[in-house]
Amino acid sequence: MRAEMQNTIAAIQKSLALLAQRMDRETAPHRLEEFNARVEDPTLWDDPEGAQKLMRERQLLLDAMTGYDSIQTELSDNIELIEMGEMEDDAEIVAEAEAALTALAEKAAKKELEALLDGEADGNDTFLEINAGAGGTESCDWANMLARMYVRWAEKKGYKVELQSEQPGDEAGIKSAAYKISGHNAYGWLKSESGVHRLVRISPFDSAAKRHTSFTSVKVYPVVDDNIEIEVSPSDIRIDTYRSSGAGGQHVNTTDSAVRITHMPTGIVVTSSEKSQHQNRDIAMKALKSRLYQIELDKRSALVNEAHENAGDAGWGNQIRSYVLQPYQMVKDLRTNYETSDTKGVLDGDLDGFMAATLAMAVSGKSRAEANAE
Template sequence: MRAEIQNFVTQIEKSLDLLAQRMDWETVPHRLEEFDARVEDPNLWDNPDAAQQLMRERQNLVDALATYTDIKQDLSDNIELIEMGEMEEDQEVISEAEEAIRALTATAAAKELEALLDGEADSNDTFLEINSGAGGTESCDWASMLARMYVRWAEKKGYKVDLQSESAGEEAGIKSAAYKISGNNAYGWLKSESGVHRLVRISPFDSAAKRHTSFTSVKVYPVVDDNIEIEVNPADIRIDTYRSSGAGGQHVNTTDSAVRITHHPTGIVVTSSEKSQHQNRDIAMKALKSRLYQIELDKRSALVNEAHENAGDAGWGNQIRSYVLQPYQMVKDLRTSHETSDTKGVLDGDLDGFMAATLAMDVAGKSRAEAQG
């Protein structure tokens, strides 16, 4: 077998090892037996919510097992084909099997990443909020660049993107924007993007062509589905309606249909201005519940963060990534040190490498936390 193909085989085997580890391979048969026994319980559907959760957990395990088994079998089959082709000196068989192994390497790597998305809300849809920082027009323009970056990323993933509210900058760009991004594992992928993003470039708004540094914050929250109970006391919130102040055109509201909800105990403020008042109220309430749920998730992850810090890893501080366009081109994540000089690709939505590096670091932190606990 050629060295190049042997390297691909090694990569696939590493992906299989991780998939087995994430499934807790030795316990799979026992857990499947347990699931099957519970599914056959005639009283299962007395509690529909619990039954649906059980069926989801069982199906997730079945799917993970099928993925592992299929990849392992495909790898074995194609290795045998290469060996047979070499014995019979059949170059066509060898070439077809080698091409299949190349494709399988990409499939295994993708499944390896998906296996890291096993958090409580990772499979949920997500809310994404972008807010420009200090710096006026320059920061507003940076916020619009980030908004475009995430929309392009979501579109490449095949996710649905709904703009929920937007506040235009005075001269260019946006002061803020909020999106709902819908698709499998949308929150799991995007959760690592929460934080402050820093841009360094020659400002197109500076006649002296000086280099400027701008900051924009990104916040990501899981959409709370019917399986997650979040209670909001009506006495704790204030609901205001107002007229949208969009950039103009068909999206400007001519009535006071935009909705703002303020949650007094936490100071959280959420808005929605792209729909009717009734729809905006519903959207804003869902966004509030998601923010409150994220607070709870953050509390639970405190031990993970502590494990990162104790191990000397980059902290999970507010500033997470730096985008330098001048005097050189580099995007670097300050937590994982993952970097690339392809700034155009990143700003066009090529973010999977950064997200994967953060996911891997998060898994390492969880492992350390469990070891310390």
């Protein structure tokens, strides 16, 4: 067997070992039996929320077991085909089996990354906030580009995207926007995007066609579900209502339906302006609880998100990723050194490579300095 194919097989076996470790392969069948027994309990749906949680956990375990078994079976089958092809000197069989193993290695690597999303809130929906930094119209336009990028990414994942609030720029783009993105592992994937994003380009707003640098900050928080208790004292918050701003036209609110909640102990401010006042208040309170929960996650976690470690203005020194459109084209993550020249693809939502690299680095425990040294 060719050395290259031996390396491919070794990579698949490494992924299988990690998958087995993550789901605790030895106890998985027993845990599935327990889930199945509880599912058959006629009183299960007396507690709908508990039942839904149980069904989700059971499905995740079943998916993990099925995926592992499928990869293992396909690996064994194709190794046997290669050995048989080599014995019979059938190059066509060998070539087909090697192609299948190459594809299987990619599938196994993807499953391996998904298995790493086992943090306390990784499976949750998420809130995504985008705020333009210093730079006026340039930064507002860059914030709008980032908002489009994340919406495109979420849509490609099949996630549901809901606009929570938006503040338009004075001339172009947006000053800020907040979204709720719903789907399995939405927070787990997006949490690595928290931080400052830097854009270098020839400004379309500069008649002299000079190159400009713009900064926009991105913040990501997990949506807090009913199983997570976050207490907010009424005396700690101030709730204001105001008229939503917009670009004009028939959809601009004519009543004070937008809601702003300020959490005075932390200074956190959350807003919602896209629904009725009652709905906006509920949305803003959920967003506040998510922010407070993120703070608790950061306190307990040794892998604190850099966006919270390096709190500061959106400007030099705080960026996690650079997007250079001129004089050359390159998007580079400053934490992992992962980069691509396909700037158009990235701005159209092709972000999985960056997220996977950051996730793998975080799980491996490598520091930013160590990753850069490599």
